[in-house]
Amino acid sequence: MTAIDWRTKGFFNPGPPIPDEDFIAAGHGLFDGAFTYPLMIARQAALDANVATMAAFCARHGLTFAPHIKTHMSPSLVRAQLAAGAWGVTVATANQALAAHAMGATRILIANQVLDPTALRWAAAHQVMITVDSVAGAEAAGRAGPTVPVLVELGHANGRTGTRTLDELLVVAAAVHDHATLRLAGVTGYEGGLPDAGAVAAFLDRLREAAGAVAHLIDGDLIVSAGGSAWFDVVADRLPGALPDGRPVTALLRSGAYVSHDDGFYRERTPFNRLADQGVLQAALGVWAQVLSTPEPGLALIGMGKRDAPYDEGLPEPQRVRRSGGALEDAIGMRVTRMNDHHTYLSTGGMRLVPGDLVLFGISHPCTAFDKWRAIPVVDHDGRVSGVLRPHL
Known part of the structure; x- marks a missing residue:
């Protein structure tokens, strides 16, 4: 049996282990308190x-x-x-x-x-x-x-x-x-x-x-x-x-x-860019991470690092901002400049961020994304959890 407990990064469960099946059946949303950040998600x-x-x-x-x-x-x-x-x-x-x-x-x-x-x-x-x-x-x-x-x-x-x-x-x-x-x-x-x-x-x-x-x-x-x-x-x-x-x-x-x-290496290289009549691939992964600090104009420090997102074939791509009240905005003009173990340096491009805001990042090179997580919530179109991926090795 696989279960959500204190060892499960991104999920926040200080109590007794919760079997994956029970966690899924509860119908959690991404922002209702069942998770902490950073959090990798997969879109069903x-x-x-x-x-x-x-x-x-x-x-x-x-x-x-x-x-x-x-x-x-x-x-x-x-x-x-x-x-x-x-x-x-x-x-x-x-x-x-x-x-x-x-x-x-x-x-x-x-x-x-x-x-x-x-x-x-x-x-x-x-x-x-x-x-x-x-x-x-x-x-x-x-x-x-x-x-x-x-x-x-x-x-x-x-x-x-x-x-x-x-x-x-x-x-x-x-x-x-x-x-x-x-x-x-x-x-x-x-x-x-x-x-x-x-x-x-x-x-x-x-x-x-x-x-x-x-x-x-x-x-x-x-x-x-x-x-x-x-x-x-x-x-x-x-x-x-x-x-x-x-x-x-x-x-x-x-x-x-x-x-x-992905939203980087393979987005640029997929053969379906040359075979437009034969289908498209969609980026399924993303990482929600929190703004920790805005110590100087134009710079935000994000609570996501090399332990959480791939960086070997392109840095994460900021896509959306979620304000504390739940409002969503496009991450216009933002870009990641570098990453440490647990921090990402985000150039805000003129957008105003405050500590506590959440940023959704697309990732590049999925082969070095899954290995950083032992459980990844799978979400449906409205952000409700419909499954849990369990990468091994």
Whole structure:
């Protein structure tokens, strides 16, 4: 049972623990005393719309979908993504794979090389698909026990993991194929660090070439996997479709940030900016924080810091002001200039703020937002709590 108690940041309950279900049933509003600040919220309508939009995109383009749940690590969102048609889920670590299994996911892909023997034995026992980019990685996986499904990773110069050449990939693929306890399932890559659509397309073409080069080593489905949240339109254009020899492939997309979207990094980079006729994503997250001090003209110190909101891919965006009497105003001309652990420096842009006012901030880069909270109230259109997200790890 999950419950709201003294450990639950943003919620304010000095009394006995309150089960999540009872807290939700009480129908609390954001400003009726059940919360303190800062407080991250999630908008139910935006979450629902984003899950549906991405499911429809994948169905339209012949993509199998394994969303990367590192973004949120939340059981209720995993269930929503699977219910919308996701094939399975992608994770970054063995701990996240363990959590995904506990959340009910039966198909799990770890999109990194796993070298820990304990984690590999568990992954093998549960048929978790793993990624390798070296003979050493293949040999470590081969000692895990039962047959392990494996994707071999292709990378690119100055990128993250993955073999840098097709020849290197073929050596690793052969090592996987020749090992009695490994099953080569296909190839994978990550295009998110590339600078433009042309470079992404060229890399994905190399990935399909790699799939063709290892196809003779694979019985059954041949998986070709890619896809962050910035170039999934190019993935949809280049990965699906049979190989030149007619061999069908399963094009497996792994995008994750879409589920909550944001008001910064992905707002500027989402492929739906280029695909206006195929849907839009909505920012689902926000942080309400309180004005603590207005020590000099044009400056307000906000009770929100690096422990509460992401700052690695853009600073939070002030959007609305709520006065002590409940009146709402647009945060015109305001901008965040810097953040400390527990303080945000807000240039007020000519607006007058007083201590006790609340400011709603949009966030940038959701992958470093959920991990700062262990409980996030989900609110409906009128600000009433309709659920509680419980991010893990």
